[in-house]
Amino acid sequence: MSTIPPQDMPLTNAPASTSSNPIFQATQLPSSQPPQKSMTKAERRELQDRQRAAKQQQGTSIGGGGGSASGQKQAGGQRHKDLLSSSSKPPPKSSAPKNNRPRSESSALRPAADTGTGDDLSSSRKGLRIFSHFGLSELPTKQVKIAEGDLVHPAVARLALMFGEFKICGANARCIATLTAFKTVIQDYTTPPNTTLSRHLMSYLSPQITHLVVARPMSVTMGNAIRQLKLEISGSDIDLPEQDAKDALCQKIDNYIRDRIIIADQVIEDLAVKKIRDGDVILTYARSSIVEKILLHAHTLGKKFSVIIIDSRPLLEGKQLLRSLSSLPSPSPHSFQPGIQCTYALLPALPSLIQDVSTVLVGAHSLHANGSVYSRAGTAMVAMMAREHGVPVMVCCETYKFSESVVLDGFGKNELAPNKLSLPSPRSNLYPNLEVLNPLYDATPSSCVTAVCTEVGLIPPTSISSIPLALGKTTL
């Protein structure tokens, strides 16, 4: 029996009404709660508090909203609405519960051999309670796959495993992989009788998306692409033969990948390469596919520059970049041109290296309405250090990474690196009280960014939200 308190649940970013519904959790309590004796005093008290709070909420929702003095009162009106609607039909039913089933249940299904990691996960989760909203990524187990075998397309299941294992990593790669998998899903889809593709396909895709999100929280790029896909699906012509409609959708997906990612990257490459001059020292952090392309492109143009790669645990992605930059084949067999001169260092070495840098070039996970750049954890530190030393910071980012939300810091929204990546497995059981906190992202304030290099040109980070208007669109 797992000892995970189900309240730590928000497992996914998926529909809040089911996954974070306190009533739903409250009803699950008796079955999943550990024997009271095995709990510490503090834990017992917390559990009681929670039960009381849940009861109180239930009371207010049935009574039509009375003044409750507890902290739960602060929950917004939307939440109350959710409560009202769900309390009238106790078991929340949708396709989601299958994926958002309480974690205790899914871990109970695990084979005994897996319990080691399960306990380790649970202990860390207990300690990191204030970060529980970060959405800890949990590797999808085989059980999950089998249980949903009838729902999840094999391509998506495979993709989810790769996401969870960080085999596919990076906003662009994940978006392209998702869209490519969805193309297969769409081709294999047949519209059931008495409905139309434009109405039914999205409800078929939703559980697939949810499955991907269980493996790893959705990236902003995937969110934007899926929103666009939804729009295309709902707009597809009802009278079109099914195969034609599916082909048209796949064509749209291909166009999206081509226009918003591949061509955009080429434009960004051309723009950014102009900012690299002979004798420059370019500093980059971790690994961004677009920065890698820019540096390689500058190298093929014969520019003489050197690169400092700053890297950090747990992912150490900079190593891959170092490998691809330093082991370049000569552009032509006749000219002897070695790879780019690289320096590899970890984040603590940054202060002693930053003085020699002429430009900092970093990629981004997403770009937000207030100009913050949400990127690999550590980027903010690099950008701030660069600003302190008067080194220009250029963020390279396609416009489809733009998100209309406002991100003020790295705490409101983040993702934790799975323990498997942060701790080598033999050591993980040695320190039962060791809590690991490895957020994957952080937010760089716009004041630390000199320019954002997008396919529509170089712009100041705060101007990103005006681009759709300038292009005559409502959304990017």
Add this chain to the structure above:
Amino acid sequence: MDVYQEYQGFLKNEEVSPPLAAILSLTEMMERSNAGTMFELVKELKDGAESLNKHSPNPISLNAGCELFIEFITLFPHDSASFSDLKTELIKQGRDYVAEALTYRRRIAELALDFIKDDSVILTHSYSRVVMQTLLMAHKRKRISVYVTEARPRGLGIKTAEKLTAAGIPCTVILDSAVAYAIEKVDFILVGSEAVVESGGLINAVGSNQMAIIAKAANKPFYALAESFKFHRLFPLSQYDLPTHHPTLLSFPISQHRPAPPMMARPSVMPSRPGDESLTDDSVSPIKFTQEQIARNNPDVDFTRFVFIWRSTELLSRSP
């Protein structure tokens, strides 16, 4: 006739600034061209703009003009009956725009008048036509006195001082290095501009940046006046990212006693080419720094970041 010679011919007119001269010379070029299609015409214009860019020692503001004009040509509605009609129309539009653009300075002067209070002391930098016109107009209605920097090495500030004094405005030339000394006595700073870039920053005669920084430190307003044809699609990341930056600027003479520096000694500063006469070559004779050498190693323009500019009084008018 060569486009660049024509361009310089237009520049001889005291009223015409580089972007307008560029537009005029491109218009002339269009008149002579025997391009049969729009595509050919645009290509010719682009080549012309490229050759202007290559010949000019400081191409920033003329690039802004070329960019504006070519953009206008490509976006112009093609509904004329024949291509020659369209071309005549475009040429007419180009000339009309320049004629109208010449009145922009007056309009800026009128707009800027609201920023000038009676009995104010203004600091300006070097020589700028739009600032001159603004100051002369302000002089008619308000009492102003002006400090102007000498703006070495070309000393254009002296030209400003002479013209203003002739018009009866009390004017004193200060050293470029005395800006921080004088700043407390100044009400605000008024400068012209070579170009306004995408980040909102300003490209102007060298020295503007340090004035802006000093103004910021002293909490004095720093205003830049810019006609709308000086808006340029350029995003400099630093001083060394300007098109005018070349390796000899700020370069060190190559010393024989020292090995060549490694590639990553300092960003974007390369040692001067071996062809240049080196200062330490003749180590027997006493070392002299001549004014020409100093001028050669120093930039003409610099880039002022947006944060230092108080507000730019810009004339937002429609494109040609």
